Amino acid sequence: MYYIGIDLGGTKILGALFNEEGDIVKKSKIKTRAAEGKEHVFSQITKVIDELVDEIDIKEVKAIGAGVPGIIDGKNGIVVFTPNLPWENYELTKEVTEKYGIPMYIGNDVNVGIMGERMYGAAKGLENVIGIFVGTGIGGGIIIEGKLYEGKTGAAGEIGHITIDPKGPICGCGARGCLEAIASKTAILKYIKAQLLRGRKSTLSEDINEESTILKSGHLKKSYENNDELSLEVIEKMCEDIGIGTSSLMNILNPEAIVFGGGIIESLGEILLPKIKKTARQYAMPKIFENCEFKIAELGDDAGIMGALALAQVGNEL
């Protein structure tokens, strides 16, 4: 028996065929081409599935799991809303199951990634875990009693939208001072560009200019390691803000562990984690802080497909 795990992104679809032990038997990757419309994205998914099963009998696939960016109604298998795909209230699992006769389970991509870490990565075997993923935005996921917690409409875990500074910058969500609007790579890049524009000297200017649209973790790391003043400042501030958001989460959920992931954590985690922890210690309740582990995500780019595998396995047990 096999499982299929799919990480459906706005730009690419990554799929894997797993055996029952959870080993990857085969991988497949394809461009999403979201701009070509609803049916096209579906046909891209089927291409990935078809390629994964081309050497086995499809009846041997027990279940398919998939992480999808956006608001997902996992119970009913519906993609409610997604900013990067041409779907709204789309019955994805129904379509896939009708075509292949295999049950499919879906969840929000970040949630699914956290589930991957919970089943096969940094949070293996833990029951109450929060995942915080810092990237272009800041996403998160909550695991309660070993299961993804999705809330009333599948939107739980919007950790990037904890208010850190009610008078802070406007966030993409329309609110002010969300963690994402202050401490995501996008927010930090904006700050760095503003500082450079104001004539501040920084080795970051070697890699970043007015036209830059992405902050590369490697660039920040390099400047930080060269004791560049602006980089030091930016990292201190980012860790402080993430630490404050983290402690609010801890006080609310009293988790066993928090798993930090995303590109910037993967490359700078050893520097960032102690700093985040230092601030969290100042704001979290002592008894809660003492009982919570801070961990770095382990699965990297495979978190999505590994979580999708977990979803397929767990969904299949329900």
Added chain:
Amino acid sequence: MYYIGIDLGGTKILGALFNEEGDIVKKSKIKTRAAEGKEHVFSQITKVIDELVDEIDIKEVKAIGAGVPGIIDGKNGIVVFTPNLPWENYELTKEVTEKYGIPMYIGNDVNVGIMGERMYGAAKGLENVIGIFVGTGIGGGIIIEGKLYEGKTGAAGEIGHITIDPKGPICGCGARGCLEAIASKTAILKYIKAQLLRGRKSTLSEDINEESTILKSGHLKKSYENNDELSLEVIEKMCEDIGIGTSSLMNILNPEAIVFGGGIIESLGEILLPKIKKTARQYAMPKIFENCEFKIAELGDDAGIMGALALAQVGNEL
């Protein structure tokens, strides 16, 4: 068959005998006299239980539930830490069960109160609910899939310790700018006293002076209804801060409903709730906001014993 529900407070113990329909058959109230020590508090609890069952056979009591202020390990029936009772890592349920031969289930008092609202009050039948209780402090509780969520060490739901202003006033927990340090009755009283001290004119000065230690909701209401400028300001600010904390909670947990309780909400709820909601609308994700009801707690002083009944019933089913 009967159940017993106990609301164990720092100053008084309230108990009720319930029939299987959940109707109160008998009530009993006694002073806690916490200062007299560990054994004494236990003997006060037994006095309440003895009085409740004096006309029935104790074997007819199926289970006892109790809400206890502090950090509670519900799974093991242990009072881990409580600021107002002389107990630490105290095996309360073991003691009670050894004496009476009846299973006992305990939980944090605020959590239990929310459970009461969930079973018999404002949140009846809802699956994912957050309770926010505004009083001397700000407490809260989280219900997930119809059950109390207690976290790793029973400390979940510390909603009063969400950070609202990282540079704000020092909180009793040692952190800065917690919701409780800004928007509890204690925090508001402090602000009012400071304003009066600075010579600000307010009808609140009729009821509040330098020696006041408690802010009575009735006094604030009276002044607010007289369009007292300071009272208007204090209420606007409190609702804004509670609204910001509420929206962070909503973005994290995507609840079906939020139940607001505590003395100040009970007397001023009709004024406060629309204001809290207005701010929450500005900070919560739109899809989450649209799907969340704002409710006022219904059970008042009985929330504790009703929740304890629920705990006894649910515990008994496990």
